[in-house]
Amino acid sequence: MSAQLAVFFILAAMAVAGAVSLIVQRHPIHSALSLIVVMAALAGLYLLLEAEFIAAIQIIVYAGAIMVLFVFVIMLLNAGVEERTSLSRTAFYAGVPLAMFLLVELAYRVERASGPMAAQPSPAAATRGLAMLLFQDFAFPFEATSILILIAILGAIVLAKRDV
């Protein structure tokens, strides 16, 4: 087993364990911390895939900004332990077979998707190429996202205002 494969399995185990922990934990703050573990493991996987820029913004934006927002809201609302309620019978009997079907279908696709990896340019060239794509070919969508963020900020302020 090569070193890359070993690193992949360690990070993948971390990610899956974090995701399972998110489901099992009853307290929202524990779920949030589990999700941060998943995101850190995914950042490591992005480094393994030679996507350095994506790994950096995964840590800075996802694990940093978004999850801090989540933890902040959980503490602000003083969210307690989740109440346990009985699941609906329809959800159980329809959901479990459908989940199995989805898993089988995904496994079938994965089996057919395997192929050799293409050669990748050096890290500096890859990040440079990403910047070229982002600011030339995708310049208009990039500018459009700034308007999206502005509208999201306005929406959040309007929603959180006390007298609406």
Add this chain to the structure above:
Amino acid sequence: MVPISYYIALSAILFGLGVTAFVFKRNIITIFMAIELMLNAVNLAFVAFSRALGQLQGQVFVFFVIVVAAAEAAVGLGIVILIARNRQSLNVERINLLKL
């Protein structure tokens, strides 16, 4: 070298766990986190395919997914705060105003 199918399998597993959390959790903030988990699983598939095909467009899409996730978290948590203020509960079972 790690085969691409391993990454896609991990992405599928994480997406499935995200769906499971989305269906089984009762706290509205945890349901939001399940959505973030699913977005992360999709991002992993994007980056893996980008690496396998030797093209960078996939990473640009991941960039946009992260931007949209940030906007979604800002608006969504605003809605959560509003719900918690009006209904005094974060349990989705209690948020049934539109239920027949």
